[in-house]
Amino acid sequence: MTEERLLSQKMDMPPRLLIINCPSVYFTHIPMGTFGLCDYLHHRKRQARILNLALYKEAEMEEVLGHHLQDFRPTHIGLVFHWQETAEGVCWVGERIRAMTHKAKIVCGGFTGSYFAEELIRKWPFVDYVVKGDPERPLELLLSHADVRDIPNLIYRNKRGVGVNEASYFIDKATISSISFSDLRYLFDYQLYTTFLERKLGFPLFIGRGCTYGCRYCGGSREAFKLHSGRTKPVTRSIAAIVSDLKQLREYTKKIYICYEIDRSYIKALFGAMKGEEDLVKTFQLNYGAWQLFDAEFLDLYKELFVLNRQDRPLFEMSPEVFDDESRQKVKHQKTYSIEDLKNNLDLVNKRLDHGVKTYLFFSRYHETTPKNVALREEIVNIFRLKHDLFVGGLTNVRVYYDHLSTDVGSGYWESHVENPRDIDTLISWTRRLRGQEHYSFSVDNLCIYTPKALSEADVFRCEMLVGMLKSLEEESHELFHILFACLGEDVIGLLEKVAAKMSTARAGNLFRSLGHCALLHELKEKLTQDDSLLSRIPFIEDLITLQTQKALFRDKSQRIRSSYQTSRPRLNRAFLSVHEHDYLNLSCFLKRLAIEGSGDLTPEKTVTIFLLDDIISMPYETYCMTLKSFETGISLDQYYALMDQRGVFDLSYHRSLVEKMFRSDVLY
Secondary structure (H helix, E strand, O other): OOHHHHOOOOOOOOOEEEEEEOOOOOOOOOOOHHHHHHHHHHHOOOEEEEEEHHHOOHHHHHHHHHHHHHHHOOOEEEEEOOOHHHHHHHHHHHHHHHHHOOOOEEEEEOHHHHHOHHHHHHHOOOOOEEEOOOOHHHHHHHHOOOOHHHOOOEEEEEOOEEEEOOOOOOOOHHHHHHOOOOOHHHEOOHHHHHHHHHHOOOEEOOOEEOOOOOOOOOOOOHHHHHHHHOOOOOEEOOHHHHHHHHHHHOOOOOEEEEOOOOOHHHHHHHHHHHHOOHHHOOOOEEEEEEOOOOOHHHHHHHHHHOOOOHHHOOEEEEEEEOOOHHHHHHHHOOOOOOHHHHHHHHHHHHHHHOOOOEEEEEEEEOOOOOOOHHHHHHHHHHHHHHHHHHHHOOOOOEEEEEEEOOOOOOOHHHHHHOOOOOOHHHHHHHHHHHHOOOOOOOOOOOOOOOOOOOOOHHHHHHHHHHHHHHHHHHHHOHHHHHHHHHHHOOHHHHHHHHHHHHHHHHOOOOHHHHOOHHHHHHHHHHHHHHOHHHHOOOOOHHHHHHHHHHHHHHHHOOOOOOOOOOOOOOOEOHHHEEEEOOOOOOHHHHHHHHHHHOHHHOOOOOEEEEEOOOOEEEEEHHHHHHOOOHHHHOOOHHHHHHHHHHHOOOOHHHHHHHHHHHHHOOOEO
16 A cells, blocks of 8 residues: 555544644754644544654654554644744755655744745745634634635635735733643653653743733744734743643653743742742752842742752853843843842852852854954954853853844844745755855854844954854863963953964964864964963963963874773873973963962962873872872872871872773783
C-alpha cells in the first residue's frame, strides 16, 4: 500500500489537528500558547496534538514526521511559525508534508506567520491557511468546516488570489483563564521535552498575551503586536488559573520559567497566592526574566516560595540592552533604570537571597542610539569595564553578555531599517546569508540584520575585532583580563585597538577565523613591553602572559589520555610545572594587593603552578619546597606520606588525592 493511500483522509473523518513545532538550530522551545490552544479545542470536542520536531536529530526528523502523519492521521496540520529563526524549518516541514500527502490542510500561525500572512499564501504553495493573531476561535471554526469567509483572523487562498478576513477575534480574560497551558499530555514524547527544558530554564509559565511596552527592537512589543496580531492591549490570565497550572506541572517538572512581567504587582500577587497553597511552597525552582529592577518585597516572597540550590542556582535575567542611560530610554521607549541603580539592585538581590541566585545581564549591539563609531566604542569600553567592576566588587555570580542584536520581525527596527520588510524572501535570504557568513566575515550570535547605516564596513570590522579580543581575553585568560583593567583602566581598549590594527594588516584572509588566542597574547606582550609608559604600570606583564600562554597550550592538550599507572617511586615531570613572580590564579587576592600596594611596589610572592589534566593549581614556592619538591630527587610514596605527616603540611587525605591527580595527569610518572 502506498504512503499516499495510508495518509488519505475520509471526508467524514472527525477533524484532527496536528501542531508541529518546526526545527531550528536556535529554538527547540514550543511557544507557550500552543498547549492552551490544544486544551481549548479539547474542551470543544476537537482533537489536537503537538509534535516538537525540533527535539529530534536531523537524520530522524523525516521518519518521525511520517510516523505521526500515518499514526495520528490529521485532517489539518498547524505549522508553528512563531519565531523568525524557524523560517527555513517551516519551509522544510511544509514541503515534506506535501510530498507525503495532499489531503491534510496546512495552517500557519504565530508572530512571524501572522506578520507575513498574505505573503505565505502567495509564495508558499504548501500553505492553505494562515491564522493572524489569536488562533483559538478561528481554528475551532476551521475544524468545524465553517465557511472560510466567516472565520475571523483567517487568510486563505481563493479564486481572486488571497482572501483576507478581518482580525477581529481576541481571546478574552475569561476564556484564557478557563484553559490549561501546562497539560503536557497533548505533546507526543513529552518526556523528551521536559528533559530538554530541565537542562535549560525550565517550563515557561503562561501568564498572558500582549505587551504594554514599546521596545524598538522587540517583535513582541506593543506596536509589534498591533502589526502582526491586531492586538492593542494585553490580556492576562486569572491568578487562580495559573495556580491550577502549577499544580498540574508538579507531575511533570520542578523547574519553571517566567519572563512576562508587564505588571510586577500582578507577579507578587501570584506569589502570594502560591504561598497559600502548601503543596506549591518550596516545590519549584523558578528562573525569572525581569523587565524591571527587583524590590525587597519581591525578593522576600521569592526566597520564601522557591527552591534555592547552591549546586544549581536559579537564574535571574535582566536586559539593559545598552549601557548609556539616555539611550536605554530611547531604545525601550520608556523611563528605565540607570546603570548605577542596576548595580545597587544587584547588591540588594545578593543580600536578600544570600547569593543564592545567579544573574545574567544582557547588552546588545547595534542600536539606533550608537550610529557612530565613537558612541559604539564608548559602549564597548563601559560594558567590559562593568564586567571588571562587578568581579572586583565580589559579584562573581553576575555574568554580563554582549551579543549581536536580533532584529525581530515586526519590531520598530525591522519596519524602519529593513528593505522590503513585508517580503518573506527578505527573511529567508538574510537567514541563509548569515548562516553561510556571506554578509559578514565574523560570526553572529543571532539573526542580526540591522546595523546603523552611519557605520561603515570598516567601523563594524573594528568593533567586531575589539569585542572579539576582549571576549577572548575574558574567556581564555580570565586573570589577564581583570589585571589589565585593574592596572591600565580604559587604556586597555586603546592597547587592543593598536594590536588589532597591526594584526589586520599583517594577516591575509579571514582574520576572525585565523586569529588564535596565543597569537593575541604574543602581540599584547610585544605592545606592552615596547611602551615604557604602559610597562611601568604593569611591570610583571611578561611573567603574567607567559602563564596565560601556558594555560592556552595546556588547554589544547587537555585531550591527553588519563593514566592509571602509578609507580611506588615516582618522579616529577617538570614540563607540567612553572614558577612565577606572583600567584595570579588567586585572582581576587592579587587584585586586592594591587589596589593596596600598587603595581610598581608589589612584593614578589614566588609561586609554583601545576598543570593537571583538567585543573590548574598553584602554591607558594615555600610550600612546594616542603612538599612536592621531594619528588624531584626521588622519594617513595610511603616515604612522602610519612614526611608530610611529620611536617604537618595539610592532612594526608589531601596529599593522597593530589598525588592521584598528578599521576592521572602525568605530572608524576
